[in-house]
Amino acid sequence: xxxxxxxxxxxxxxxxxxxxxxxxxxxxxxxxxxxxxxxxxxxxxxxxxxxxxxxxxxxxxxxxxxxxxxxxxxxxxxxxxxxxxxxxxxxxxxxxxxxxxxxxxxxxxxxxxxxxxxxxxxxxxxxxxxxxxxxxxxxxxxxxxxxxxxxxxxxxxxxxxxxxxxxxxxxxxxxxxxxxxxxxxxxxxxxxxxxxxxxxxxxxxxx
Numbered sequence: 001x002x003x004x005x006x007x008x009x010x011x012x013x014x015x016x017x018x019x020x021x022x023x024x025x026x027x028x029x030x031x032x033x034x035x036x037x038x039x040x041x042x043x044x045x046x047x048x049x050x051x052x053x054x055x056x057x058x059x060x061x062x063x064x065x066x067x068x069x070x071x072x073x074x075x076x077x078x079x080x081x082x083x084x085x086x087x088x089x090x091x092x093x094x095x096x097x098x099x100x101x102x103x104x105x106x107x108x109x110x111x112x113x114x115x116x117x118x119x120x121x122x123x124x125x126x127x128x129x130x131x132x133x134x135x136x137x138x139x140x141x142x143x144x145x146x147x148x149x150x151x152x153x154x155x156x157x158x159x160x161x162x163x164x165x166x167x168x169x170x171x172x173x174x175x176x177x178x179x180x181x182x183x184x185x186x187x188x189x190x191x192x193x194x195x196x197x198x199x200x201x202x203x204x205x206x207x
Contacts, residue, residue, distance in 0.1 A: 037086025072124040079201035110137040122150035131200035133161035136168025
């Protein structure tokens with residue numbers, strides 16, 4: 001699909017492999033997740049607009065370039081918060097919103113329970129983050145919330161995606177680009193991505 005972008009940088013793929021491993025402990029999983037997110041954000045921001053500003057070096061005045069768009073980072077609770085610092089390390093001026101959605105274990109449908117978003121949303125480039133794009137229901141619901149609050153430019157960033165989730169998000173919001181480190185095989189009967197990396201939230205928080 002035209003909106004799917006698989007980030008195949010060697011460092012991204014290497015770190016993803018360690019994340020997948022059942023032998024990776026919780027604290028190492030968190031560190032790897034932040035590092036991997038930072039590498040992916042570096043890739044997805046390459047087309048962000050810039051503007052020229054004057055800067056004084058120790059030797060003279062010159063002209064440099066800085067980002068010319070406000071950035072709003074929106075993690076989907078709870079696992080998305082594990083990607084938060086990976087983005088903020090590179091874009092410390094980004095504002096942060098939160099969207100709380102859980103997947104009903106019986107119906108696999110998303111249930112919204114929280115949404116707090118910055119007022120800059122309508123003018124901002126929004127980076128919506130969640131480690132997994134499984135059924136796609138939570139991602140679609142989150143984009144719906146952002147749209148209702150005035151958000152226009154949205155990118156979805158995840159570590160691994162299932163074909164079912166990519167198709168669901170594409171059908172609902174074909175204008176939203178999806179960035180992932182891997183397109184995995186499919187979902188199992190419980191809605192988990194195969195081969196995947198397990199429950200990202202449990203592995204981040206040790207639950």
